[in-house]
Amino acid sequence: MNNPQLNESGELQHLLTTEGLPAPILLKILDTAESFVGVTERDIKKVPLLRGKSIFNLFFEPSTRTRTTFEIAAKRLSADVVNLNIAASSQSKGETMLDTVNNLSAMHADMFIVRHSQSGAAHLIARHVRPEIHVINAGDGRHAHPTQALLDMFTIRRYKCDFHNLRVAIVGDILHSRVARSQIHALTTLGVPEVRVISPKTLLPTKVERLGVHVYHDMEQGLKDVDVLLMLRLQNERMLSARLPSAEEYFKHYGLTQEKLALAKHDAIVMHPGPMNRGIEIDSAVADGKQSVILPQVTFGIAVRMAVMTILAGN
Amino acid sequence: MRILIKNGRVIDPKNGMDAVNDLYIVAGKIVAIGAEPDSFQANHVINARGLVVCPGLVDLSVRLREPGLEYKATLESEMRAAVAGGVTSLACPPDTDPPLDEPGLVEMLKHRAKSLNQAHVYPIGALTQGLKGERLTEMAELQDAGCVAFSQSDKRLLDTRVMMRAMQYASTFGFRVWLRPEDDSIAESGVAHDGEVATRLGLPAIPVCAETIALSKIVLIARETGAKVHLCRVSSAEGVAMVRAARQQGLPITCDVAANHIHLSEMDISFFDSNCHLVPPLRSISDRDALRAGLVDGTIDAVCSDHAPVDEDAKLLPFGESEAGATCLELLLSLVLKWAEEINIPLAVAVAKITSEPARILGVEAGDLSVGTAADLCIFDPDQHWRVEAPILRSQGKNTPFLGMELQGKVKYTLANGIIVYED
Amino acid sequence: MNLPDAEQLLADLTDKMRSDVTKNTVLVGIYTGGVWLAERLHQDLECTLPLGALDVSFYRDDFHEIGLHPQVKPSNIPFEVEGRHIILIDDVLYTGRTIRAAINELFDYGRPASIRLAALVDRGEREMPIAANYVGADIVLPEDKMLALEQGNNGKLSLSLYDKTSPE
Numbered sequence: 069m070n071n072p073q074l075n076e077s078g079e080l081q082h083l084l085t086t087e088g089l090p091a092p093i094l095l096k097i098l099d100t101a102e103s104f105v106g107v108t109e110r111d112i113k114k115v116p117l118l119r120g121k122s123i124f125n126l127f128f129e130p131s132t133r134t135r136t137t138f139e140i141a142a143k144r145l146s147a148d149v150v151n152l153n154i155a156a157s158s159q160s161k162g163e164t165m166l167d168t169v170n171n172l173s174a175m176h177a178d179m180f181i182v183r184h185s186q187s188g189a190a191h192l193i194a195r196h197v198r199p200e201i202h203v204i205n206a207g208d209g210r211h212a213h214p215t216q217a218l219l220d221m222f223t224i225r226r227y228k229c230d231f232h233n234l235r236v237a238i239v240g241d242i243l244h245s246r247v248a249r250s251q252i253h254a255l256t257t258l259g260v261p262e263v264r265v266i267s268p269k270t271l272l273p274t275k276v277e278r279l280g281v282h283v284y285h286d287m288e289q290g291l292k293d294v295d296v297l298l299m300l301r302l303q304n305e306r307m308l309s310a311r312l313p314s315a316e317e318y319f320k321h322y323g324l325t326q327e328k329l330a331l332a333k334h335d336a337i338v339m340h341p342g343p344m345n346r347g348i349e350i351d352s353a354v355a356d357g358k359q360s361v362i363l364p365q366v367t368f369g370i371a372v373r374m375a376v377m378t379i380l381a382g383n
Numbered sequence: 384m385r386i387l388i389k390n391g392r393v394i395d396p397k398n399g400m401d402a403v404n405d406l407y408i409v410a411g412k413i414v415a416i417g418a419e420p421d422s423f424q425a426n427h428v429i430n431a432r433g434l435v436v437c438p439g440l441v442d443l444s445v446r447l448r449e450p451g452l453e454y455k456a457t458l459e460s461e462m463r464a465a466v467a468g469g470v471t472s473l474a475c476p477p478d479t480d481p482p483l484d485e486p487g488l489v490e491m492l493k494h495r496a497k498s499l500n501q502a503h504v505y506p507i508g509a510l511t512q513g514l515k516g517e518r519l520t521e522m523a524e525l526q527d528a529g530c531v532a533f534s535q536s537d538k539r540l541l542d543t544r545v546m547m548r549a550m551q552y553a554s555t556f557g558f559r560v561w562l563r564p565e566d567d568s569i570a571e572s573g574v575a576h577d578g579e580v581a582t583r584l585g586l587p588a589i590p591v592c593a594e595t596i597a598l599s600k601i602v603l604i605a606r607e608t609g610a611k612v613h614l615c616r617v618s619s620a621e622g623v624a625m626v627r628a629a630r631q632q633g634l635p636i637t638c639d640v641a642a643n644h645i646h647l648s649e650m651d652i653s654f655f656d657s658n659c660h661l662v663p664p665l666r667s668i669s670d671r672d673a674l675r676a677g678l679v680d681g682t683i684d685a686v687c688s689d690h691a692p693v694d695e696d697a698k699l700l701p702f703g704e705s706e707a708g709a710t711c712l713e714l715l716l717s718l719v720l721k722w723a724e725e726i727n728i729p730l731a732v733a734v735a736k737i738t739s740e741p742a743r744i745l746g747v748e749a750g751d752l753s754v755g756t757a758a759d760l761c762i763f764d765p766d767q768h769w770r771v772e773a774p775i776l777r778s779q780g781k782n783t784p785f786l787g788m789e790l791q792g793k794v795k796y797t798l799a800n801g802i803i804v805y806e807d
Numbered sequence: 808m809n810l811p812d813a814e815q816l817l818a819d820l821t822d823k824m825r826s827d828v829t830k831n832t833v834l835v836g837i838y839t840g841g842v843w844l845a846e847r848l849h850q851d852l853e854c855t856l857p858l859g860a861l862d863v864s865f866y867r868d869d870f871h872e873i874g875l876h877p878q879v880k881p882s883n884i885p886f887e888v889e890g891r892h893i894i895l896i897d898d899v900l901y902t903g904r905t906i907r908a909a910i911n912e913l914f915d916y917g918r919p920a921s922i923r924l925a926a927l928v929d930r931g932e933r934e935m936p937i938a939a940n941y942v943g944a945d946i947v948l949p950e951d952k953m954l955a956l957e958q959g960n961n962g963k964l965s966l967s968l969y970d971k972t973s974p975e
Contacts, residue, residue: 072654087583096877099878099879100875100879102880102881103862103864103865103879103880103881103882105881106881106882106883107865110915110916111916111917112915112916114915115865115866115912115915116865116866116911117865117870164696164699164700165700165701166699184701186700186701186702186703186704187584187585187586187655187701187702187703188584188586188654188655188701188702188703189701191654191655192655192699192700192701196699208585208701209585209586209701209703210585210586210587211584211585211586212585246585249583249585273581273582273588274577274578274579274581274582274588274590275578275579275582276582278579278582279582279583378865378875379874379875381870382870382871382873382874382875383874
């Protein structure tokens with residue numbers, strides 16, 4: 069099966085998922101992002117790399133946060149950015165997703181950043197765009213959110229340096245999480261020896277161990293000696309679909325408090341893709357505490373996205 | 384019209400024939416196999432040397448898309464596809480628009496189909512009005528109009544009480560009830576088998592227990608009501624095992640499997656190929672292997688195409704949003720032959736699965752070459768290879784997971800009522 | 808052909824620069840050869856202000872043709888560029904495009920008071936109106952060859968020649 073993300077020379081043509089991406093490609097993105105962090109710390113946060121390029125944010129599923137970070141990243145590369153909130157306009161007129169894409173391609177788009185509520189949407193678009201257009205998946209259904217996973221890997225490397233002797237725990241609703249899936253693939257590819265998922269049974273996908281993770285239902289067991297805690301957001305819908313009784317009971321058993329954090333290594337770092345539900349998956353004291361690197365994640369997110377766009381545009 | 388089919392390998396599973404023989408047709412009926420009848424003069428001779436002559440295929444599930452869904456396919460195109468696939472008798476499910484819950488609709492469909500003079504169409508009537516799963520249809524009226532069985536098609540299974548009443552009522556008249564074993568509330572909005580692939584791809588999933596729970600309900604109610612039940616499209620190893628156990632306990636339940644499911648598994652979804660979005664979902668490799676074994680040991684009685692032509696736009700959508708179904712009339716024969724070759728079973732056994740066995744399930748006179756019956760035949764070359772390509776398919780649906788692949792087994796002639804309705 | 812001794816050229820270059828370097832001068836090396844040279848010059852000229860290092864990958868004019876350089880390093884300018892007298896240091900001055908990129912990048916950090924250029928080797932064939940203020944030596948080279956500076960394990964610098972492989 070040839071990898072739809074890579075071109076014939078094995079270079080990254082699209083970024084759709086962290087699954088199946090060789091470690092050198094993941095590392096190149098992280099290494100390139102290092103240089104962009106410096107750029108984001110200057111007064112003039114721009115470089116002229118993508119001047120003249122048109123980047124279209126195709127958000128079929130609304131999201132201000134993610135769209136904004138991609139927009140900032142693209143503008144810092146001097147690209148022209150067009151934001152399309154498709155949910156509101158053409159979809160309701162009955163235009164198919166691919167029709168929308170074709171129309172935009174005709175407007176000389178160089179790159180599409182796609183977010184959609186259905187798994188596989190970015191793959192479908194990547195299969196149908198003209199060869200010179202690059203597609204970045206900004207989140208498709210439950211399937212993947214590769215740039216989030218990459219910025220998480222970048223953050224881990226910044227604080228922990230070496231992937232090869234880490235214990236990483238992902239806590240929360242794995243079943244519905246595209247972030248978790250992308251994180252798991254990236255962590256295992258980069259050589260993290262132990263990846264744990266901590267979740268009640270109703271929030272775990274079938275045969276999740278096959279992805280290379282150890283399953284824990286008991287958070288206290290699962291957090292022992294962990295170096296990195298990746299917290300996931302809990303959606304309200306889970307109570308409605310009979311998967312959880314209440315946010316309170318969830319917090320008691322799966323929420324991160326200072327006491328539970330103390331079970332991990334003393335220098336463990338706490339991460340969260342945002343936005344946080346304080347008091348549900350994470351306690352404010354931890355979110356704002358000294359082990360939390362949640363705010364740096366956001367800064368790194370811009371640098372990582374700049375790196376991804378640059379690498380794609382240069383291939 | 385007097386037709387002689389010479390030197391073909393005649394395979395007629397019902398009558399136990401598998402030998403090279405000549406076959407004689409007069410006035411639309413088979414008059415002899417083997418010895419030439421007295422004073423027989425052929426108008427037309429078909430040289431079937433190297434070819435197999437078998438009963439016209441009987442397909443238990445073919446969507447003709449009429450009435451109402453003509454943008455997907457028309458009666459004309461799908462009937463042409465049927466004979467191109469060697470199918471001379473087909474049952475069409477009631478999920479048209481409107482559903483086949485009124486005698487008038489059934490009569491019109493039958494009339495339209497008959498006027499095309501190709502395959503015989505046996506409509507399956509709706510079990511409940513509008514297929515909504517609430518009120519029963521006038522099954523007796525529908526039977527008079529031509530329905531051979533009653534089903535809910537792919538529409539979600541009824542609540543248990545309605546299912547029980549429907550089966551009880553059907554059983555009053557001895558009508559057949561065809562049910563797809565899938566529990567609505569467990570299957571929810573699932574689109575793929577609940578296993579490794581759905582986990583990786585993040586697709587909402589349908590666990591095997593959606594099938595087994597529904598199956599056990601159906602078996603228990605069948606036992607209770609005495610209804611004649613046929614299970615449509617078993618998909619899992621556990622499901623096959625349950626059918627086997629029920630049969631061993633004496634329940635006369637029958638079941639079929641779709642041709643795609645005896646070859647493909649969840650792995651074929653690959654990078655979200657919506658051509659693999661099927662109902663029931665393609666399950667694990669071990670499930671597929673159990674389906675294959677179930678066919679061999681007779682737990683699964685027949686293979687059908689479960690033909691569902693889907694317009695291109697409805698497939699060019701993200702997997703979960705795409706419409707489920709595959710075009711399969713023209714692949715049915717090749718796929719069954721492929722299975723037979725892969726597990727090394729005799730051709731006649733394979734042919735039975737798409738001729739005499741489905742005819743028995745339908746309860747119609749078809750699927751065999753008995754002397755005196757209508758000359759519905761399929762003459763095929765078991766060795767000829769062909770590539771599945773959109774322009775070749777006569778069906779308006781080009782949606783098949785086998786697109787671009789090479790298959791073996793090509794229909795050369797199809798005869799319905801002694802008339803050549805398809806010639807390669 | 809006989810290439811000059813890089814260490815000797817460096818010594819010559821250092822002498823040429825000595826009188827112009829004050830305690831307010833900053834040195835900025837361009838990766839990778841320019842940074843090795845800048846480190847040596849910084850030491851030999853006893854500069855007090857910190858050393859800068861520039862990676863010009865994000866400012867090059869050939870990104871659309873050949874994509875991103877395989878090894879991008881973060882630039883490091885640990886001082887205010889505003890109002891500074893800067894000496895840019897590179898190993899080989901050739902078409903002048905690298906220097907153009909370096910100047911553009913420096914200006915994105917701030918407005919310097921002045922920029923001068925020191926190059927170990929000037930091989931001519933300029934495509935930009937750029938000139939070096941301090942040069943170790945002028946060398947003429949065949950068009951199909953590239954000149955590179957190398958650093959041995961003991962820190963010793965040397966020059967080597969290799970075939971041009973990048974497409975035009």
